[in-house]
Structures are given as C-alpha cells and as structure tokens.
Amino acid sequence: MSEIQINTTQNVNINFTLSSIGERVVAHIIDLIIKIAYGFVIVWCFEAMFSTDDWFYELDYWSRVAIYIVLIFPALIYTLVLESLWEGQTVGKKILKIKVVKIDGYQATFVDYLIRWIFRIVDLNILSGFIALITVIMSDKGQRLGDMTAGTAVISKKNKVLISHTILEELGEDYKPQFPTVINLSDNDMRIIKETFVIAKKGKDYETLKKLRTKVEQVMETKSDKATVPFLDIVIKDYNFYTQNM
Structure with a gap:
C-alpha cells in the first residue's frame, strides 16, 4: 500500500499508510446504507402520523417536497457533521479504521471538512463516483478533488507491523x-x-x-x-x- 509523509507542526516527519480504494469504497457504502435507512425510517414514521384527509396531503407538491427535504436534512449533512465531531471519521471510516488528515501536519478544521463535503457533489454524485475513483487512482496521495482542494488525505489507522x-x-x-x-x-x-x-x-x-x-x-x-x-x-x-x- 502507498504511504504519505506528513511533516507535523513540531517539524517531525511521520509516514502514514494511505487507505486503499477498497477501504474507502466500503466505508462509503456503509455510510450510504446508514443514510438511506435513516431516510426511509424517518419518512415512513412521518407519513404514518397522517391519514389521507390530514393537512399534509392537502399541501401542494412542492410544499411536501420541502418538508421531505427538512426531514432528511440530517442525512445530507451526515458526513460533514461526523467528520467534524470525530476528527475525520464517520461510522464507515471508524469501522474500516481510516480517517481524514491534513497533509500539512495541522489539525483539520471544520472548513476543511466543509470543502470536502461540498466537493462530494462533483466527486461522488456526478457519474456515480467515477470522478472520485479516477482522481484517487491518479493522485500520488490518493486524493479526490475535495481532498486536493482542502489539502487533506485519507489514511489507514491499522497497525500492520508489530x-x-x-x-x-x-x-x-x-x-x-x-x-x-x-x-x-x-x-x-x-x-x-x-x-x-x-x-x-x-x-x-x-x-x-x-x-x-x-x-x-x-x-x-x-x-x-x-x-x-x-x-x-x-x-x-x-x-x-x-x-x-x-
């Protein structure tokens, strides 16, 4: 597996193992399952509260769409919130033991995670993640466009050496x-x-x-x-x- 050398703020060079594409894909799938499951459960519970005669079904189409967006909003910001709170990890990343780090040695900030999250629209949503796959393969630091812009990389926390x-x-x-x-x-x-x-x-x-x-x-x-x-x-x-x- 590829490695990346990060110079810490104390001017100490440390080598980290970059996470593999497989690890990142599996972590993404785990997070995606969690978000989809949340969406189904929360929408089902909400709709179960109303009968077809209640006010909700009397609303116009776009009003109902707006309500659905509000309901699933936590799923939309899932990655941003968890990476910010868990220092570069989501549930999927924790399970796979990988995390997001700054390549300049500093602690990643909310702005860095926000940049990565915004670029998910290009990296992961357009062409079903093909852009992210190509950029990670082509980059010597295993970075997708969001990582390149934010100055981050995804490393493995697994200790494969005694x-x-x-x-x-x-x-x-x-x-x-x-x-x-x-x-x-x-x-x-x-x-x-x-x-x-x-x-x-x-x-x-x-x-x-x-x-x-x-x-x-x-x-x-x-x-x-x-x-x-x-x-x-x-x-x-x-x-x-x-x-x-x-």
Missing part, C-alpha cells in the same frame, strides 16, 4: 510526557536510539548506554537526574506520545 518492531511503544491512556524537547529528535534518530537502547540494555553494555544518553541529552538540550535506562525509556515513550498526538 509495535515492538518499530520506534513505537505501548502507552497507557493516562501517560504524561516528561521531556517536551524530545521533538528535537527526528524519526530516524529515534529508530537508531531505540535499536541501540534495546541491544545495549539486553547485553548490559552500560558504556554504550551512557554514550547514547549523552548524545540524546545534547540533541534534546536537556539534563535529567534519572538513571540512564529509565531516562532513555522515557525519551522513547515521550517521542511516541508527541508524534502520535499531533
């Missing part, structure tokens, strides 16, 4: 970082640090650990009273915390 084999560390939800200057380190720096740390710690190579600590403190421009092993362990976890929460 976390112990990467620079990442398992963190609890209540984890509190201790060294903000860890963002001075690059992604490549952290890979080297973790590999060296794991090997040196396992082999009880304290001299290497000491040299590694000195170098890390220089780059981070910090000093700590903690012992070397706990210090390096916290540095790795802090880096993971900051890069995953940007």
Whole structure:
C-alpha cells in the first residue's frame, strides 16, 4: 500500500499508510446504507402520523417536497457533521479504521471538512463516483478533488507491523510526557536510539548506554537526574506520545 509523509507542526516527519480504494469504497457504502435507512425510517414514521384527509396531503407538491427535504436534512449533512465531531471519521471510516488528515501536519478544521463535503457533489454524485475513483487512482496521495482542494488525505489507522518492531511503544491512556524537547529528535534518530537502547540494555553494555544518553541529552538540550535506562525509556515513550498526538 502507498504511504504519505506528513511533516507535523513540531517539524517531525511521520509516514502514514494511505487507505486503499477498497477501504474507502466500503466505508462509503456503509455510510450510504446508514443514510438511506435513516431516510426511509424517518419518512415512513412521518407519513404514518397522517391519514389521507390530514393537512399534509392537502399541501401542494412542492410544499411536501420541502418538508421531505427538512426531514432528511440530517442525512445530507451526515458526513460533514461526523467528520467534524470525530476528527475525520464517520461510522464507515471508524469501522474500516481510516480517517481524514491534513497533509500539512495541522489539525483539520471544520472548513476543511466543509470543502470536502461540498466537493462530494462533483466527486461522488456526478457519474456515480467515477470522478472520485479516477482522481484517487491518479493522485500520488490518493486524493479526490475535495481532498486536493482542502489539502487533506485519507489514511489507514491499522497497525500492520508489530509495535515492538518499530520506534513505537505501548502507552497507557493516562501517560504524561516528561521531556517536551524530545521533538528535537527526528524519526530516524529515534529508530537508531531505540535499536541501540534495546541491544545495549539486553547485553548490559552500560558504556554504550551512557554514550547514547549523552548524545540524546545534547540533541534534546536537556539534563535529567534519572538513571540512564529509565531516562532513555522515557525519551522513547515521550517521542511516541508527541508524534502520535499531533
């Protein structure tokens, strides 16, 4: 699968896996089913409230159309509302574990989601989504026209690599970082640090650990009273915390 590199606001480059066309199509179908189901249920319930002699059926055609539009309006803004509230995800995207992100590293705003939503008229409604399919295939960032205009992309949140084999560390939800200057380190720096740390710690190579600590403190421009092993362990976890929460 293709990848995209995003430079975060802390100037850290992070590689993300782009969601596949299949994932996006399935997510879209799930959302479409939800919207259609809502429309049928809400209209059926509304019409069940009236008999053929009630005021509703005495209205002219366009008045009734206006009422139907009001009733199904939540379905029309479904994608916009959920992506805004759930930071780039709808029910379909959550199930498929994909989400919308800004490619410039900043948090996507309501305006970004609004632009994507408006362009759905062209991307997905005209020619039954053919335009979106072609632009996603042709774009090196897997973007449809709405994504190109809003500066967004759709990434996969699935972790297909064991976390112990990467620079990442398992963190609890209540984890509190201790060294903000860890963002001075690059992604490549952290890979080297973790590999060296794991090997040196396992082999009880304290001299290497000491040299590694000195170098890390220089780059981070910090000093700590903690012992070397706990210090390096916290540095790795802090880096993971900051890069995953940007």
